[in-house]
Amino acid sequence: IVLTQSPGTLSLSPGEGATLSCRASQRISSDYLAWYQQKPGQAPKLLIFGASTRATGIPDRFSGSGSGTDFSLTISRLEPEDFAVYYCQQYGGSPRYTFGQGTKLDIK
Amino acid sequence: QVQLQESGPGLVKPSETLSLTCSVSGGSVSSSSYFWSWIRQPPGKGLEWIGDVYNSGSTNYNLSLKSRVTISIDMSKNQFSLILKSVTAADTAIYYCARSYVTWFDPWGQGTLVTVSS
Numbered sequence: 001i002v003l004t005q006s007p008g009t010l011s012l013s014p015g016e017g018a019t020l021s022c023r024a025s026q027r028i029s030s031d032y033l034a035w036y037q038q039k040p041g042q043a044p045k046l047l048i049f050g051a052s053t054r055a056t057g058i059p060d061r062f063s064g065s066g067s068g069t070d071f072s073l074t075i076s077r078l079e080p081e082d083f084a085v086y087y088c089q090q091y092g093g094s095p096r097y098t099f100g101q102g103t104k105l106d107i108k
Numbered sequence: 109q110v111q112l113q114e115s116g117p118g119l120v121k122p123s124e125t126l127s128l129t130c131s132v133s134g135g136s137v138s139s140s141s142y143f144w145s146w147i148r149q150p151p152g153k154g155l156e157w158i159g160d161v162y163n164s165g166s167t168n169y170n171l172s173l174k175s176r177v178t179i180s181i182d183m184s185k186n187q188f189s190l191i192l193k194s195v196t197a198a199d200t201a202i203y204y205c206a207r208s209y210v211t212w213f214d215p216w217g218q219g220t221l222v223t224v225s226s
Contacts, residue, residue, distance in 0.1 A: 031211060032211050034212040036213075043204055043216035043217060043218055043219050044155065044204075044213075044216055045216070046212055046214035049211065049212040087154070089155075089212065089213070091211040091212070094171060095157055095170040096160070096168050096170075097145075098157070099154055099155040100154070101154045102154055
């Protein structure tokens with residue numbers, strides 16, 4: 001299953017809202033879709049699992065939604081620490097796990 | 109709080125074998141609730157799942173690497189390991205270990221850069 005994220009880069013200002021898209025090449029269960037945040041020089045950090053459940057300690061300005069082949073990550077009010085690269089990831093099929101190519105969220 | 113830490117050589121020669129270990133603290137690799145995974149990221153690029161191991165020793169591998177990869181678990185040391193044979197420059201990457209609750213990865217180790225070069 002191929003995951004395609006869009007846009008490749010999103011330039012926004014702090015305080016604005018952001019919507020990141022992840023499209024799957026075939027239908028996947030919502031239970032099997034996760035989102036990660038990666039800052040420079042750091043490992044990815046789990047944000048959302050099961051398409052819409054926030055991981056422990058993740059602020060409620062982060063939300064996930066979607067079903068079937070179309071999923072999205074929304075950040076309601078961007079904080080300076082939110083500017084990073086975001087990846088979606090699916091479980092199932094072959095290979096067992098695949099990641100999208102990432103969306104870079106940078107400061108305008 | 110579970111923490112994972114990768115260790116191993118940072119430089120491997122082409123055609124040789126890459127060997128990494130992930131040490132787990134604050135939790136046990138013998139837990140029946142989790143799989144233990146290796147994931148890599150070429151510099152400046154995206155993420156690729158390599159494979160995982162369960163406490164029984166059962167493994168799953170990415171087919172693109174399966175012929176060269178072995179992942180094993182050592183419950184006495186609370187560690188799991190990655191072996192990748194016949195490496196080339198294309199295997200240069202940051203290698204992460206991570207705990208998998210089947211469908212997602214959390215937490216991740218900090219990652220270790222492995223460069224393949226003579």
